[in-house]
Amino acid sequence: MVPSLLFEVMLIFFLGIGSQWVAWRFRMPAIVVMAVTGLLIGPVFGFINPEEDFGSLYSPIISVAVAIILFEGSLNLSFKELRGLGKPVFRISTVGAFIAWILGSLTAHYIAGLSWAVAFVIGGLFIVTGPTVIMPLLRQAKLKPRPAKILKWEGIIVDPIGALLAVFAFEIIVYLTANDPDGTALIMFFAASMFAAVFGWLCGRAIGFIFERGHIPEFLKSPAVFTVVILCFTVADEIMHETGLLSVTAMGITLANMGISSVADMRHFKENISILLISAIFIMLTASLQIDTILEIFSPNIIGYVLLMMFLVRPLSIFLSTFRTGLTFNEKLLVGWIAPRGIVALTVSSYFATILLDAGYEDAEILTTLTFGLVFFTVIAHGFSIGWLAKRLNLSMEGRPGTLIVGSNKFTVELAKSLAKVNVPIIIVDRSWQKLKLAREAGVPFYHEEFLSEQTEHHLDTIPYEYLIAATDSNSYNALVCTTFMPEYGRTNVFKVSPYDKVSKSTEIVSKVGGRILFKHEVNLEDLIEKVDSGFVFRQTMITEQYSYKQYLDEKDEETVFLYIIKPSGKINYYSEEMRTVPSAGDIIVSLMPPNKEKAKIQARLTNEG
Incomplete structure (x- = not known):
């Protein structure tokens, strides 16, 4: 055990950035190095357990960090990037997400052995990839612009959609299994989701208006943006859990398309903060796992589930949703393979495991293990294969600098x-x-x-x-x-x-x-x-x-x-x-x-x- 909480915070940041450096130095996937580092200092050697050590602060810290990371990613989503790519991105984010949800839920029920209720909740959650895992891979692989933009947009747009699908599935389950069904909760869910999107848009427009009018000095602009991001996330999330992700995504996209020069000037600073948070949060999450959870992921039903998700559900959802969208076969093949799960899947699954267990679904105990298994195997497989596959498919910009x-x-x-x-x-x-x-x-x-x-x-x-x-x-x-x-x-x-x-x-x-x-x-x-x-x-x-x-x-x-x-x-x-x-x-x-x-x-x- 470490001598103090302060020392543990220092160690987490040091190992996080150290993992990023090792990955850069030896040309390895950063998320793989961070995952292994977290496992070594946590469950393997028992130096730290952030979930226990941070106590009640653990979940809020993770939630705020995820909100900032997702906002920073969405701040790069300019609609001008979508010239020629709007159709495939829209299809993947809607039709593809729906197909992945249905197929993933069926796989969770028949292969992982989950009840229909739990399967549809986790099936909705597992459609997410997210900027925490996609951005490091894109930085490493140097893909050609088309597949890189598609993966980036999908990762950021589908992140809140996956969380909302999981919430929606849970509300449907509660409604259908109630002795006296009441549709109020479902109405509240749709109203809260709509409020989150509108509130995020309003926050973005407000920040843009204030910046354009010069009401905030330059030295306060970055702190002001981060404060509003946390406000935007917290207000929406307090009304309905997980809608905060939708809210910060809407805020980031709004700012990205207003053409405000000062926001563009802050982009690199926010990217640096995002890298720091990704490094620290990934270390915290993997270090908080139990050794029993790690060993359990090698059970046949979990390995079978993960393999089907990687080799059947993901490729099939991409090929079906991108039919007649102008993407080449090689582009579909690459996008259909690359779908690593990351921080959002880990954090949201732990929340649903708790509420499903409280609701009497005992098979929800396996959710954390199932999620970590999918995260670990996809991070390893996609992290090490993206560069090789991109070269083979002629979708890489590799060569002499x-x-x-x-x-x-x-x-x-x-x-x-x-x-x-x-x-x-x-x-x-x-x-x-x-x-x-x-x-x-x-x-x-x-x-x-x-x-x-x-x-x-x-x-x-x-x-x-x-x-x-x-x-x-x-x-x-x-x-x-x-x-x-x-x-x-x-x-x-x-x-x-x-x-x-x-x-x-x-x-x-x-x-x-x-x-x-x-x-x-x-x-x-x-x-x-x-x-x-x-x-x-x-x-x-x-x-x-x-x-x-x-x-x-x-x-x-x-x-x-x-x-x-x-x-x-x-x-x-x-x-x-x-x-x-x-x-x-x-x-x-x-x-x-x-x-x-x-x-x-x-x-x-x-x-x-x-």
């Missing part, structure tokens, strides 16, 4: 050509059609639009590109681009050409903000273009055991500009004085070299051949 260059000029076009030669995905973005003439003539992929505009965000697929280079002739614009996209690409993957002026040695503010300075501080864009005009060439040099990096440095010309390193894995490391870049054997250095150096090498080669 690409580079997106903002600014079309002689240097960036030649840089793009050198990257294309080594099969690195590349694209040049510029708002000037005239400047893009160089890219067009060179056959370099390009996109004609203002990079910071909303249209670019919705029409330009940025998934293949892990690096961003701002290389326009405006230093302030380069700094703005880097500052805007640093949260998305990461601090070490965003670069800008040097803003320094060699004559005045300017240290203007744009040199201090946004992005690392590319190549050398003393070599700005004007110098790079001048070198290209002077005949400088892009040369590849491999470092080997016989030809070391030190020898390469000794032989290089003083005017040579180191551009980037290609690692044997295909990873690109761009040169920057702000980063330690030391090539090793097997690395290829690409540099911009003076033409006289290249001519000398050619002459020496001809002499040797002669």
